Amino acid sequence: MSIDLSVLVKAYDVRGVVPDQLSPVVAEALGAAFARVVVLPDAEAGAGTGAGAARPGMVIGRDMRDSGPGLVDAFARGVTAAGVDVTLIGLCSTDGLYFASGSLGVPGAMFTASHNPARYNGIKLCRSGARPVGQDTGLAQVRELAQDYLDNALPEPVEAAGQVSERDVLAEYAGFLRSLVDLSGVRPLKVVVDAGNGMGGLTVPAVLGEAAGLAGLPLEVVPLFFELDGTFPNHEANPLEPANLVDLQAAVVANEADLGLAFDGDADRCFVVDERGGAVSPSAVTALVGLAEVSKELAAGRAPTVIHNLITSRAVPDLLSAAGAQTVRTRVGHSFIKAQMAQHGAVFGGEHSAHYYFRDFWFADTGMLAALHVLAALGTQEHSMSQLAEMFEPYVGSGEINSTVPDAAAATQRVLDAYRAAYPEVVVDTLDGVTVSHWESHPQWWFNLRASNTEPLLRLNVEAADEDIMEKVRDDVLALIRQD
Structure with a gap:
């Protein structure tokens, strides 16, 4: 009996346990479906063939997990059985795959389970x-066709099968960033970087x-x-969990470093630690990087737009609007924010x-480019990382708190x-879940x-103008x- 792909194909990607859910048989069916649902139609529409290519083509990369090469x-x-050429770029970060897709002008597949444990892989x-x-831009159709192939049979290979070649794009990726x-x-900076045994x-x-x-x-990097070890022998490659930042925080302080950077398993997310070992809010990083990009746009005579999801700090639209940007609030999830990025330019x-996410990086996400902006912002002035971050964190947030409930709607x-x-007087909106805002009244708070x-x-x-109010709202809502 074939695997039910509805448990494997998520809203934004493919993610599951190897080999129980994601096996070579499943990967082959997904490749055959992706070629027919995405690559071939894109090529017929005039996109996705690559410069000078005789046949439609795509790129495939992978992270350091042991299951990657077979998948x-x-x-x-x-893919090749459908008549599509494949360029293998080997070990890379997810944003390295996006670079290859963008610079070569072809679709792509990145084999990674990001921060998930070693037994997982994904695409x-x-x-x-x-x-x-x-899900709404082709993934549902890929799932349905691949399910049909698993339940029945793969289509016969076309007569002019695609060819497989290899290409190393790491140096091009680095030079572009x-x-x-x-x-x-x-100024000279000492930076500790925790790659978490991942692609960083x-x-x-x-x-x-x-x-x-x-x-x-002028950087001294303390690694x-x-x-590269897909078993993650030191800690999970998920810096969003505070426990996984402990080693970096201690190393920053012990080395008297100016800051620390942590990357997740596929190195598309970047987290920042200040010189005291304190975690810098990703919202503060959004504001800091956003201001740099807004300044560049204004200097070029263009009207800048910045996208932020609805659980970022209110400091993000406050600071960026004051700097002259139009800000657009969107749902949580990369497919939503990428769509808004493209729609608004x-x-x-x-x-x-x-x-x-960066317009100059094909509207895709890249933790490494964000890290470069943080290093530039810190290194072009004399404030410490904690002082710099404080300018972008005027409010107090709870972080995301999960509750197991029998009936979420109730x-x-x-x-x-x-x-x-x-x-x-509260304002309620349902852009993504429910957001209840008391921000236009006092005391100021909101929650989602x-x-x-x-x-x-x-x-x-939850976010509020001060810690006491945040804690009260947080505890009352919880x-x-x-x-019972």
């Missing part, structure tokens, strides 16, 4: 130019070190866990999960009824409740959510 080979078999798919493939942010004039161990030396053709930078976008309604009764798509969870984010 890549199987996926490539499914992030994109159209040419790194355009997202999500360095061309977007000039660090040559920053490959990309950080290439971008921040003296790679071929790139000049050295933590740069060895936005120069930058940020999420509170530490995904950062719990949400209970909270909404209580707050509407107690505070008739979002239900998980896959688990019986409610996710709560009591309502968790009441």
Whole structure:
């Protein structure tokens, strides 16, 4: 009996346990379906063939997980049997795959399970130019066709099967990022980088070190866990969990470093630690990087737009609007923010999960480019990282708090009824879950409740103008959510 792909194909990507859910057989079916749903139609429409290519083509990359090579080979078999050429770029970060898709003008597939444990693997798919493939932009059709192939049979290979070639794009990727942010004039900085045994161990030396053709930078990089190891022997490669930042925080203080950077498993997210070992809010990083991009746009005589998701701090739209940008608030999730980036021609976008998106990077997310902006901002003035971050963190946030509930809709309604009764002046919107805002009144606070798509969870984010108010709202909402 074949696997039910509905448990494997998520809203934005493919993610599951190897080999129980994601096996070479499943990967081959997904490759065959991706070729027919995305690659071939894109080529017929005039996109996705690559410069000078005789046949439609795509790129495939992978992270350091042991299951990667076998899954890549199987996926490539499914693709080439449909008459599509495959370029294997080998070990890379997810933003390295996006670079290849954007610069070569072809669709792509990145084999990674990001921060998930070693027994998992997955696939992030994109159209040419790194355009997202999500549930509403082709992924549902890929799942349905692949399911048909698993339930029945793979189609017969076409007579003119695709060819497989290899290409190393790491140096091109590093050079491109360095061309977007000039660090040559920053003051000397010592930075500790925790790669978590993930792909940052490959990309950080290439971008921040003296790679071929790139000049050295005034940076002293102290490496933590740069060895590529998909078993994650030191800690999970998920810096969003505070426990996984402990090693970096201690190393920053012990080395008297100026800051620390942490990357997740596929190195598309970047987290920042200040010189005291304190975690810098991704919202503060969004504001900091956003201001740099807004300033560049204004200097070029263009009207800047910045996208942010609805759980970023209110400081983000406050600071960026004051700097002359139009800000657009969007749902949580990279497919939503990428769509808004393209629709508005936005120069930058940020999420509170530490995904950062750049127009100059095909509207895709890249943690490494965000890291370069942070280093530039710190290194072009004399304030410490903690002082710099404080300028962008005027409010107090709770972080995301998950509650297991039997009925998420009923719990949400209970909270909404209580707050509407107690505070008739609140503003409620349902852009993503429910956001209840008292920001235009005093005391200032807001919270958002979002239900998980896959688990019986409610996710709560609270922000207020001061800590006492944040704690009160947080505790009151949690009591309502968790009441029997």
